[in-house]
Amino acid sequence: MHELGAVFEIVRTVESFARANGVTKVDTLVLQIGELSSMIPKYIEDCFPAAADGTLLQGTKLRIETLPGNALCTSCKAVFNPIENSGVCPGCGGEDWTLLSGKEFLIKEIIAC
Amino acid sequence: MDAFKVLEIKKSVYEGNDERADSLRAELRNDGIFLLNLMSSPGSGKTTTIVRTIEALRDEMAIGIMEADIDSDVDARAVARTGARVIQLHSGGMCHLDAEMTKQGLSGLGTRGLDLVILENIGNLICTAEFDTGASGNAMVLSVPEGDDKPLKYPPMFSLVDVVLVNKMDAIGFFDFDLEAFSARVMRLNPKARVIPISAKTGEGIGGWADWIRGEVKAWKGAR
C-alpha cells in the first residue's frame, strides 16, 4: 500500500495552496486518477481522513474522478482503451500505438467557501 | 451562507517528488556518480544480475549497491560477498522507492569515490515506474518465465526504461517465450529502449550489458 505517502503529499500541497489563496475551509477536494495509475481510489479514500486530521483539510470531502486509459493507434488513428483491448486496436487489429493518457494522478481543484 | 467557489489547482501529485529527483540527479552529475535504478517483478533475477555486473566491472570502476528489499538482508548479504560496498535500505513495507528515500540511502552508503551505484528497487512493475528515484539511468529485468506479453500489461514501466534485460535465457527452451515478438512490443512502446537477452546464471549476455553501463558512466562523467 503506497497511497498513504501520496495522500500526505496531497494534504501538504493543498494546505499551502489554500493558505496562499486565503481559503480557511475546504468543502471538497477533487482528485483525478488515471486508470493505469497504481493508485487505488478506495485506498486513497480510506487514508485521507487520517492524513487530513489536524490540518486545514480536516472534515473536507474527497471526490475522485477516474480518467480513462487511452491509446492512439498508429495505423488507423483510432483511440482505444489499451487495457480493455489487451493492447490490440479494435479498429484494425494493430498493435502499434502510443499512450495518450491513463497514468495521471492530479489534484484537480478545491471547492471552498 | 457563503457561496462556494471552485479553485483550480491542476497539479500532479508526483510533482514534489519529480523536483526532488531532479535536484538529486543534478547533485550526482556534479559528483560524477551514475545511479542506475534496476527494477523487476519479484524473483526475476535482479540480485543475481547485480552480482554478475559487479564481477564484470569491479576492476575498472568503484561500485556501490543499494538493496531495497522489504525488511530482509538476504540480497545485501549475497552482494556483500562480492566485496562491493552495499547498504540495505529498510523500506518499511513500502512498494517503491522515491527520491527522498534514495537520497537517504545514498548518504547511508557513502558515495565518496564511487563511479556507479546500482539501486535494486523493490520487486514490482507498477508503482516503481511512477516514482522518479533521481537515477541517471533506468533498467528492468524481465525473466523468460514471466511471458512475452508483459509490455502489453505494464506499458508505463516499459515506456520508462533505457534497457530491458531478458533474463533466464538458459531456460528459454522450457517456455513459449517469443523473444522477437517481445522485442517488437517493447520497441513500439519505447523505440529508444535496448533489449539485451542475458542469463545471470551462466553469464551469457552480461558482456553487452556491461558495455552499455560503461558507455553511460563515461558519458555521465563527461557531461559534468
Ligand SMILES: Nc1nc2c(ncn2[C@@H]2O[C@H](COP(=O)(O)OP(=O)(O)OP(=O)(O)O)[C@@H](O)[C@H]2O)c(=O)[nH]1
Ligand atoms: N535458470 C536461471 N535462474 C536464475 C537466473 N537468474 C536468477 N535465477 C534464479 O532466480 C531466483 C531469483 O533470483 P534473484 O536474483 O534473487 O531475483 P530478484 O529479482 O533479486 O528477487 P527479489 O529480490 O526477491 O525480488 C534465484 O533462485 C536465482 O538463482 C538465470 O539467468 N537463470
Ligand SMILES: [Mg+2]
Ligand atoms: Mg533481489
Ligand SMILES: [Zn+2]
Ligand atoms: Zn488501428
